[in-house]
Amino acid sequence: MNYLKKATLSLTVFVAGFSFAQTQDAVISAIIKEGTEHSQLKNYAFELIDVIGPRLVGTPQMKQAHDWVVDQYQNMGLEARNEEYGTWKGWERGTSEIVLTYPRLRSLDGMQLAWSPATKKGGVEAEAVVLINAANKAEFEAWLPTVKGKYVMVSALPPTGRPDYQWKEFATLESYEKMKEERESIEKEWNTRILITGYNTTELPKILEKAGAAGIVMSYWTGVMGANRIFGAETQKIPTVDLSLEDYGLLFRLAENGKKPRINVDVQSKDLGVAKTYNTIAELKGGEKADEYVILSAHLDSWDGAGGATDNGTGIITMMEAARILKAVLPHPKRTILIGNWGSEEQGLNGSRAFVADHPELLEKIQVVFNQDNGTGRIVNISGQGFTSAYQYLGDWLHAVPEVYKKELKTYFPGLPSAGGSDHSSFVSKDIPAFMLGSLSWGYGQYTWHTTKDTYDKIVFDDVQNNAILIAILAYKASEEAELMPREKRIMPLNADGERESWPQAKQPQRSKP
Structure with missing residues (x-):
């Protein structure tokens, strides 16, 4: 809601x-x-x-x-x-088993997004890479073929996994302000990184899928420890998975520091037509x-x-x-x-x-x-x-x-x-x-x-x-009540442009989704 x-x-x-x-x-x-x-x-x-x-x-x-x-x-x-x-x-959702296989063995906390395609039984193992920080669209397009057979990480990594209320309670004011500035800088840089590709966050997974990626890895952290939002996948043939912030951070840091981490993604959902x-x-x-x-x-x-x-x-x-x-x-x-x-x-x-x-x-x-x-x-x-x-x-x-x-x-x-x-x-x-x-x-x-x-x-x-x-x-x-409640409506206020706002118009439902 x-x-x-x-x-x-x-x-x-x-x-x-x-x-x-x-x-x-x-x-x-x-x-x-x-x-x-x-x-x-x-x-x-x-x-x-x-x-x-x-x-x-x-x-x-x-x-x-x-x-x-x-x-x-x-x-x-x-x-x-x-x-x-x-x-x-x-x-129908099935099991989600996501395992870090290199440079060490560890089960990762994550799950498929809704309507995400399944993998073959036993999963697909591949290297995980971070979306390129390209200088321009041409550089992104030149990088795109390199994602073939790899998992691509498409979310920014915040500087901290602690919620703001803990920073406010325990950090020095200087440390808290420094963290907020770093977070704002990371968000701005990542938004620019996405913008340079020429695609929005809905379109990008589809482009990576078309380029032959093994899957999409993301983390939609809410700002509260342990809580991630799970929405729907944009991919049609390859899985999209969401990792907890902690495990996404582990994978992200390994990839950014040249360790070429590998994961095995085994997700067993069912397409029911x-x-x-x-x-x-x-x-x-x-x-x-x-x-x-x-x-x-x-x-x-x-x-x-x-x-x-x-x-x-x-x-x-x-x-x-x-x-x-x-x-x-x-x-x-x-x-x-x-x-x-x-x-x-x-x-x-x-x-x-x-x-x-x-x-x-x-x-x-x-x-x-x-x-x-x-x-x-x-x-x-x-x-x-x-x-x-x-x-x-x-x-x-x-x-x-x-x-x-x-x-x-x-x-x-x-x-x-x-x-x-x-x-x-x-x-x-x-x-x-x-x-x-x-x-x-x-x-x-x-x-x-x-x-x-x-x-x-x-x-x-x-x-x-x-x-x-x-x-x-x-x-x-x-x-x-003796009578039906009257339906007289208020005079709507003026908006920022000085124009009278309108009563909401009824919208038709979406009755199908292929």
Whole structure:
């Protein structure tokens, strides 16, 4: 997930003296009791993150997750289905074994990128070289044939593997400033090195592949010890692997100092052709206004450097738990509560965009969308997304929430509409009130977002339980509201050029990837 935060007016949600003991609404009391005493969050997290694992679009695990989610909702007594909306490149991750074979023997910590081609069984051994620091494009072109049969290292090597917070705590000011200057110099030099080739970072691996390289070696370090981001490969025939910063540094230094290191890369992924893509939709049917909807929104897919725990396993299990609680205590809400478990958010909000495109009959009947997609922390901010009525309606619904579940929560009204970043944007662009429920960081940006560390142990279940109860209360209040929330939009501000900004335009989903 990535997201844009803009706000014009801040309001701290506060209800003086309001506590669980003073709650008068019997349904809210029952929601709190059910969510506190009978939580299924740990069970859901174990099955989704430990048993099924990462949920990269196009993989068997993604389809397994869709089917599992359907089963869970049906077991709750909800209607649930998988809705097909397209296809994607079918692929399955296998084992990754990367070994330094010369000048000494050592297993290296690394893995394939998503959709990377496999090697032959037993792997391919070859020398590893660093991308040339060419004086000009002609020199790069002259060097290019020398990469044939070699692994090419395409990432810069930072001067330190320690995070900034350790430097700030332990280093002298002079040492810290010196390190930052060195890091900036290295980054600038490497950017120039790439620029001189005439290709960008997406194109370069393809050029090296065409030149006959044995594979691409990189390291996308986040700045936190041990955490690397894992995205998709650009190569079609040779493997692309990411090494931990520590082992990439070892290999880089050996190559730069003329030791001609050799590695054996043995990666056993599977090309599965074409796979179908889905959204999983569940519904707690309403009564009096059953043809109107409150939507609980979270994306089911993930990148696959780790288990996809905080992006967005926690969002999924939160919405599952909120739905379970509501079914237990409010089996017949006024409006239908629809739970959207979207596919392929990480590849461009494709699942939610497809749902919006494929269900025009629902769009005018959606009361509100609550979306959760940024980690395991307690929900602490909500933007009005530019809807002028958000202040009244969200304020009223939040008023009913006991203080303990919202004591750190701030709202921003009217706010500005999100043009992307997560699935609420797919609805906002269609003038539907949809709100991102922003969470406390818990190091999300550098530590778990799309990284090798996004694992079950990073979940803070007390915070997730808080969120499930909060969302269940908001969904209940929104479902019982007398009328649909108005959709009047704010006047957009002027941009830096003095021109009036526009409301985000709806985008079509990408429905296939060869």
